[in-house]
Amino acid sequence: MLCLGIFAAPAAVGTMAYWTDEATIESGTFTAGTLDLTVGGTVADSNYLPGPGGTYEYSTLTIADLLPGESIARPFVVRNFGTTRFIYNGSVYTTNNALAASGTEGGLQVAIYAGGTPTNAATQTTGYRSGSCAGGNLLKNQEVSTSTSTVKVSPADISLAPGATQVHCVVVLLDLTAPNALQGARTQLIVKLDAKQVGAP
Template sequence: MPRSRTRGCVSMGRHVASSGAGSASGWFGGRWFGRGRTRALLCVGVLAALGAVGTSASWTDTASLTTGPLTGGAMDLQLQTATAGVGAVGLGTNHTEAEIAAPNLTPSESKAFAFTVRNVGNADFTYGATVTQTGTWTFTAGAITVQLFSGGAPSTDTTYPVQEACAGGTPITTAVAVTSTNTVVIPTTRALVKNTNDSLCLVVAMATSADNTNQGKQGTLKLDFTANQVTS
């Protein structure tokens, strides 16, 4: 009898007529008798087993990237007068400028001084400024005033009463009295791009109203500049 096939698989037994007990699929007389469904299941099992054996290896690779040095930039507001060197170099550094001085002032007299605000850091910034009295201050309240100008050149006056001004400058604020608390002298912050300068002019005066008790008095001014990075 020829071999039978189920969906392309060789059957694993012969068709044999049987009756009575043991006629169902199974071993009988030492031979395997299976129905068509049994042979199909056996065939599927064989194919599945053969498919599981057919695996293949895959190659892999990894890579890493190391960058160059990362460094933080710096923001540095520096100050420079017309004839003196650069001051306030470095973060939070104070600077004393002896060139800005007004000895022997009398009521209504004024002295003018040019200086430059420098942005030598790695970021654009805006800045403002306040003024206050410092050191040994013996003038009466309101006796000394200051005024800042954008640009302008100090005029020279050697006659009495000395009244120097910032010729050609644009007033940033009106003259303000120097007190023991910080008084704003740049009410609107000024923008300064990195690696650029801003030319200012300062007028220091003794008010016309300064009374007689201010004779022989003394004091020192402190101008505080604050810069803030521009982030957008």
């Protein structure tokens, strides 16, 4: 007689190894661009006011003892000191209405050119000082007052690429019809420039 014996033996117990791996993607640096309009009296010094806001004191844009018909011409330069193209424009106004036109009587006038070379003839001693902008494209010519909406730097916004400059020439004139009441009056001219990124409303 054949006997078969079956015995239950304990199963081998062990931990299975599952191999794993991982990878991480690390990007390069993300840097926000800058929009920075700077100004100056010449191209060489047009990096005044880096960063937001500020006031450039243009001490040579001045004339004393101005007579009716006399004028002065000066340049100013706008630079894109940032990393993105922007468009800019601005307002031209005075700090008070002491030299503003009234009715049919003339007052202080401003002409702004894109480009142009300022020339000034005569002196206070010789009389009838005259400023002009040769070779520029006239953007605006109008009487000025304290109203910031009256005179714009340009009828249309001006586009400026990063690192580029735009030279402007400005002529400030006391109208020939300025009345006696304006004798001894004084004011300051303000050119307020505003820039925004292309595509902004």
